[in-house]
Amino acid sequence: MTERKNVAAHIAYDDLRQWLALAERLGEVREVKGASWEEDIGLAAEAILRAEDGPCVVFDEVKGCAKGFRVLLNMFAGTRRNMTLGFPDHLTKWELSDSYREAFLADPKNIPHEIVVHGPVLENILTGKDVDVLKFPAPIWHEKDGGRYIGTGTFSITRDPEEGWLNAGAYRAQVHDKTSVGLVMAAGHHGAQHFEKYKSRGEPMPVAMVLGGDPLSFFYGGLEVPYGTFELDVVGGIRGRPMKMVKGKVTGLPFPADAEIVLEGFVQPGKTRIEGPFGEWTGHYAGGAKEWPVLDVHAIYHRNDPILVGVPPMGAGADEMARYRAVLRSATIKENMTKAGVPGVMQVWCHEVGGARSFHGVSIKQRYPGHAVQAGMVAAQCGGSAYASKYIVVVDEDVDATNLEHLLWAMVMRTDPKHSIQFIEGAWDSPADPALPPARRALGDMTHSVAVINACKPYHWRDQFPPSNTPSPETLKKAREKFGWLLEGK
Ligand SMILES: Cc1cc2nc3c(=O)[nH]c(=O)nc-3n(C[C@H](O)[C@H](O)[C@H](O)COP(=O)(O)O)c2cc1C
Ligand SMILES: [Mn+2]
Numbered sequence: 001m002t003e004r005k006n007v008a009a010h011i012a013y014d015d016l017r018q019w020l021a022l023a024e025r026l027g028e029v030r031e032v033k034g035a036s037w038e039e040d041i042g043l044a045a046e047a048i049l050r051a052e053d054g055p056c057v058v059f060d061e062v063k064g065c066a067k068g069f070r071v072l073l074n075m076f077a078g079t080r081r082n083m084t085l086g087f088p089d090h091l092t093k094w095e096l097s098d099s100y101r102e103a104f105l106a107d108p109k110n111i112p113h114e115i116v117v118h119g120p121v122l123e124n125i126l127t128g129k130d131v132d133v134l135k136f137p138a139p140i141w142h143e144k145d146g147g148r149y150i151g152t153g154t155f156s157i158t159r160d161p162e163e164g165w166l167n168a169g170a171y172r173a174q175v176h177d178k179t180s181v182g183l184v185m186a187a188g189h190h191g192a193q194h195f196e197k198y199k200s201r202g203e204p205m206p207v208a209m210v211l212g213g214d215p216l217s218f219f220y221g222g223l224e225v226p227y228g229t230f231e232l233d234v235v236g237g238i239r240g241r242p243m244k245m246v247k248g249k250v251t252g253l254p255f256p257a258d259a260e261i262v263l264e265g266f267v268q269p270g271k272t273r274i275e276g277p278f279g280e281w282t283g284h285y286a287g288g289a290k291e292w293p294v295l296d297v298h299a300i301y302h303r304n305d306p307i308l309v310g311v312p313p314m315g316a317g318a319d320e321m322a323r324y325r326a327v328l329r330s331a332t333i334k335e336n337m338t339k340a341g342v343p344g345v346m347q348v349w350c351h352e353v354g355g356a357r358s359f360h361g362v363s364i365k366q367r368y369p370g371h372a373v374q375a376g377m378v379a380a381q382c383g384g385s386a387y388a389s390k391y392i393v394v395v396d397e398d399v400d401a402t403n404l405e406h407l408l409w410a411m412v413m414r415t416d417p418k419h420s421i422q423f424i425e426g427a428w429d430s431p432a433d434p435a436l437p438p439a440r441r442a443l444g445d446m447t448h449s450v451a452v453i454n455a456c457k458p459y460h461w462r463d464q465f466p467p468s469n470t471p472s473p474e475t476l477k478k479a480r481e482k483f484g485w486l487l488e489g490k
Helices: 016-025 040-048 080-084 093-105 190-201 215-221 231-239 320-339 371-381 404-413 438-443 459-464 473-487
Strands: 029-033 056-060 070-073 124-127 149-151 154-159 166-169 173-177 180-182 205-211 244-247 254-256 261-275 290-302 307-310 345-350 359-364 391-396 421-428 447-454
Touching: 016 029, 016 056, 016 080, 016 307, 040 056, 040 070, 080 093, 080 320, 093 320, 093 345, 149 154, 149 205, 154 190, 154 215, 166 190, 166 215, 166 231, 173 261, 180 261, 190 205, 190 261, 205 215, 205 254, 215 231, 320 345, 320 359, 320 371, 359 371, 371 391, 371 421, 371 447, 391 404
Parallel strands: 029 056, 070 307, 359 391, 391 447
Antiparallel strands: 056 070, 124 290, 149 173, 154 166, 154 205, 173 180, 180 290, 205 261, 244 254, 261 290, 345 359, 421 447
16 A cells, blocks of 8 residues: 555557567567467457466467458557556556556656658558458357447547547447448547537548557557546556557547557448447347448558457456456546545555446545545546446455455445435446446436445544554564465465
């Protein structure tokens, strides 16, 4: 729980290949040849994505695909986890998250992207009859998936037709055929808000879908950045150098000059196709198979020997997606809370078991009556958390909110359920929520209730609250030094 001040941070890569070279130097990259997209790559994902220190795996010579057309799995694990965010190896996940927040979020300095004319993404440009999305080794990730998902490690760039700002959001994409993919933008997400505006104007929405970018840009595609702000300008600020972007020939939208693969085209208002089902981050096929908008691909850009990034959600438990989102979303929510005027926030942890979206622990140094409820409500509904948050547990600062067992211990022991739980109703939910009743889903009413659990010692009698027998750090150290040997060889 130590606060790390001013840990030097430096993002040492610009594109995926530079990142891959750094990961290789750490000895954490494995290559697999001859796997099938129909089954093998999904099986490999099942085998490795839950381990905290699993390797990054690059699949080449995928059956039926050209040599060099690769798939990359598992960016965020092992030692490369900290390298990816620009920090030294030794930081724990909590230290990494809080150092990241301090270095990059507390006083953010966005750097606008720069438009350039050349870039490796332009090495191959396919238009007209040459457009063929099936060239890429998009896997079937889970056995009951309704098709091949090319867009998991992806983000799509759109422009607000009225206000002019650019957005990058991670919205999944299923392959429909050679020239079209699905685009699932949940209501409320910025891409969906843009599309609503295009629809009301009766215009198609231009889209540049990036498949395989550097990890940081991808992470920001999937992270809540305020309305009106271009995620890639935030990434420029974090790197301390602007993102270099080229303009698409069809839409004029910019996309990273060193991206691996970009699909450019239009989403037509009113045009939909059946999409799904897909094994989602909630560990269920909650969204089923239904009509979603379609991206008609007019141009494909790709580097020589392109690398498709795969970030499939793996269901119950913690997976790669949950782990990187936990580090980044916890930092975002802590910063959101502080900026919303909540004092004394010590830790925020978006627990991996909730996909780092649905179950958050918050520890505070209580300062006044009502402080814990304020912290819980803001933690539940701030920019970084509002979408799909379900349970917020607020604890005192003597509890390690990042530790699931400690958090649940405090929740179980320090609450009086009838009085300690409050509900927010009608809150923003995700279509991936398996508990969303069919009737509400059919109406498009993607809302649910959120429980805010105050597991702090009641403020007005906190001094009479029985002391905890959790040992002090000094006693624990002494115990380990004196008798830790008893566990050796176990
Ligand atoms: C790998 C991945 C896949 C995602 N898939 C979807 C999706 O299919 N639809 C969706 O609306 N949000 C999806 N999300 C969540 C959004 O990307 C995320 O909430 C993001 O903040 C949205 O961007 P926006 O705030 O600019 O709208 C996904 C996130 C990740 C990391
Ligand atoms: Mn956005």
